[in-house]
Amino acid sequence: MSVKIGEIPYKERIQNGIKDDFMRQAVSSAQGRFRNGRLTQAEALGNWEDWRQLGSEIRAHTMENLDFYLHQLSEQVARRGGNVFFAQTAEEANEYVKNIIKNKEAKKVVKAKSMVTEEIGLNNALEEAGAEVVESDLGEWILQLDEDPPSHIVTPALHKNKQQIRETFSKKKGYQGSDTPEELAAFAREQLRQDFLAADVGITGCNFAIAESGSITLVTNEGNAEMVTSLPDTVITVMGMERIVPTWEEMEVLVSLLTRAAVGQKLTSYITAITGAKGPEEVDGPEEFHLVVVDNGRSKILGTEFQSALHCIRCAACINACPVYRHIGGHAYNSIYPGPIGAVITPLLEGYDDHKELPYASTLCAACTEACPVKIPLHEHLVRHRQIIVEREKKAPMAEKLMMKGFEQWSSHPSLYNLSAKLAKPALGPWVKDEEIENGPGPLKEWTDVRNFSVPQGQSFRDWFKQRQKDGESNGNKES
């Protein structure tokens, strides 16, 4: 797998999403819960805007000095007996991990939830190397059984309801119980426990790496990252190169923002930290620890006007706030990173060829920007993408380009504008029915497919104003 998840064309994906009533019901109710949770927690904190500002400054500072902090992190991990590998591409990262698996002759790998390993397609690479891979995050496990890609970055199986999950468990694992969440979770727990115990290698992602101490921190509600990092002898952490903070102090601020913004919790049930390999004085921890730092297109974003997109802490608050996402679901974005942040970073990571529609899949309502706990101006990035698609990539449709040329002339020449203001009403005349247009011509067609179009009320305001001034003057009542 790559960032892109399939080959279905954009319009078809949108229709598939819109027609999927189960998914829409599940997404809509989850969005409501997450959004209310975020707002309640933000209010409880009292000075949410100050926290956001601090979070934004921490992220900006870290990205400005990313080379320094990555160097510090790698030194610290090495000092604590870990191995560090900087992978420029997905292939390099996969190759490195594959070699460890081969050298260890590992048969079973358990994974904690990680978006970057989805991004680089690590599971496929491991299976090629002959290892069985088991996802241990409940949502990811459900999707793995169902061979379905994630539709959300925090709750990857958000698009599924409990009946569908019951069906998957029964088809793939012989489950015979009910569809109550408790019973389903207990079954998953029992199944996964065997995998944890039998695994040779554990693989995790990374929420925040702490440069100063060389620690990797993982935020979960299920405690599965705890198992993945403590039971297998070998642990590999794969992190996007931007997932780093200077010290524990900044980590505390960002975790406070992350859990509140993501799911409306003050803190998750577990925050797991792993610092290098097991030391001589220590009683637990992996015998062998590897940190793979993945670039895969991120360094190209540094130093550009999109740099703040790297500030993202993957909380999905933007996704949970997005009304477009609510109606089309995550798969419609055709990226493992859906929603507003996905529409911003997917074209940055993989180019515009396959993703040129994403920046337009937004009304620019800015609900995303408002929700973002580190103040990424997401809607502004979408506009900037559109400019690049039009001006640099030259991928805009011809009809639109002509219309915009027309707009330029019309809006910069008041005489043309005045003329159009006079002609609008008579020109639309033939299509008017009961003072509205139900079946418009040309560019109005798409509009009137969905809703009626309003007809000019009478003369334009400017003509009315001119007349009013004239009347005023002739009445000797001169207006300015």
Added chain:
Amino acid sequence: MKVSLFSTCLSDILFADVAKNTLEILERLGCTVDYPMGQTCCGQPAYNSGYLKEAKQSMKQMMKAFQDSEYIVGPSGSCISMLKEYPHVFAGDPEWEQEAKTFASKCYEITEFLVDVLKVTDVGSTFKGKVTFHSSCHMKRLLGVKEQPKILLNNVEGVELVTLPNEEDCCGFGGTFAVKNAAISQEMVSEKSRHVSETEAEYLVGADMGCLMNIGGRMSREGKNVKIVHITEILNTH
């Protein structure tokens, strides 16, 4: 106080009453209002679609048209937020940067102007009916104007204001989004229409004709008879 009215192209051409009401409210409150004839469109249709070069031409035209104005007031949070974006658009342009900053500092949305500049919270109007208010995205999120329209509405005699469920959600207009992504837009506006119906209000009030044209057009297509009114109509009814 001298005020220049920015009608917005939509109200100028399609909804002249909105501009007339805005003008009359301002005059009634003692402002001397002029209407620079060189004004056209704020440039948002081109800007938001990625046509920066084309958008800049209309923006320059707007700055020229209003260069002598002291206050620029208009009946749309979205268009005003576009005008306020000019300094960002022309940043680094030696010829227009300063002009854009000066221009943007004079721009106000009508309810913002009434409450924050004129310090008027009761315009002395009367409007009988059950109304619900749709707060437009650009007005509340980009311009930061949230409470002003509600303060004014609450002080109108006879108005019964009921809360619109999921008021903060976008109506699905989004300018060219409405035609470029018509299928998604349809779902969004239909959801908005359902929420409006749930309130059982007779009137849907808003402060942006773009959103109102979208929601109203959909509700009319669905055969619902909720009346769509711009807030200036209510504020200008005696």
